[in-house]
Amino acid sequence: MKIDKKDVLKALEHITVPGEGKNMVESGAVTNIQIFGDEVEVDITIANPSLQARKKTEVEILKVIHREVYEKAKIKINIKVEAPAAKPKVNEIKGKPIPGINNIIAVASGKGGVGKSTVTANLAVTLAKMGFKVGLLDADIYGPSMPIMFDVANEKPLAVNVEGKSKMKPVENYGVKLLSIGFFTQRDQAVIWRGPMASKALNQMIFDAHWGELDFMLIDLPPGTGDIHLSIMQSLPVTGAVVVSTPQEVALADARKGVAMFQQDSINVPVLGIVENMAYFTPAELPENKYYIFGKEGAKNLAEDLNVPFLGEMPLVQSIREAGDVGRPAALQTATPVEKAFEELTKQVVSEVVARNKTMPPTEAIKITTMAGCSPVNKK
Helix, strand or coil, rough: CCCCCHHHHHCCCCCCCCCCCCCCCCCCCEEEEEECCCCCEEEEECCCHHHHHHHHHHHHHHHHHHHHCCCCCCEEEEEEEECCCCCCCCCCCCCCCCCCEEEEEEEEEECCCCCCHHHHHHHHHHHCCCCCCCCEECCCCCCCHHHHHCCCCCCCCCEEEEEEEEEEEEEEECEEEEEEEHHCCCCCCCCCCCCHHHHHHHHHHHHHHHCCCCCEEEEEEECCCCCCHHHHHHCCCCCEEEEEECCCHHHHHHHHHHHHHHHHHCCCCCEEEEEECCCCCCCCCCCCEECCCCCCCCHHHHHHCCCCEEEECEEECHHHHHHHHHHHHHHHCCCCCCHHHHHCCCCCCCCHHHHHHHHCCCCCCCCCCEEECCCCCCCC
């Protein structure tokens, strides 16, 4: 019988090389095949130096050629052990990218009560109004507010089948896809979870959800710095962070810590800029007047001190609070100073994202497991 080299190659595709995870031909382990009548000589290169791996490979080759090609073939196998070539070092992207999501922006604040969630919600709807595909993950596990702000507090994410797997379908309103722990708890139920349990819940909302194609995913982080922040930055390749603060010193001191967290060598997430919220009060009857209740330009000065972009100032007006309470973010109101202010802020954020993606490499993975003065943090 005449033995064909193509038949031998096809037969060897049935064998997986130890430690490779690919079939023998696909992985490049088969380096040469010679046919001499009913004799077959096969040269194989593997990375596993153990005698067991070599014997197993040899036996499998003998069996598959006898079974698939010619049962009386005389086979000679030459196995060479060779360490795999070192791969060129590349910037390691933090966490697992989610297919279809182009940019992930974390919105943070050093302390609570500065309007971080309000800014996030209005950024999201403004991006959607501009024509972008937007998703919002409410990662404020202990104080989820997005279901109320988007008027979907009574909604529940549905299950959808995606490529044979059951996934959560985010709730959608105002052109924004939304997931929040608030969808899975009662309105008066306190979430009393330790860090690992909260992180697990977040990972389910990130990776067990069908987000689809998104230009931007915004993540509303809890106030401060802690487990949730590290979990998010270890789980996802965050494009950049926006830090929200009010102008007074007590808020600025914590905002400074928030910026420092993202800039630590062990985290190294680019800070897209600082937003000054509640920058001034403008009464409805005196729309041209500005009253600097919490101080003037505190966040702007902080941005200059830290050499990070200043993204803009947002007014303290009654309509923003009312809009959030009734579940219709204020940026949806047309032809108002509030809408204009959020449009300018959003344009600045988009510009910083574009500049960051042009000039900076992907975010590197968290390199150390112990933060200075903190307990060890397990890498995922």
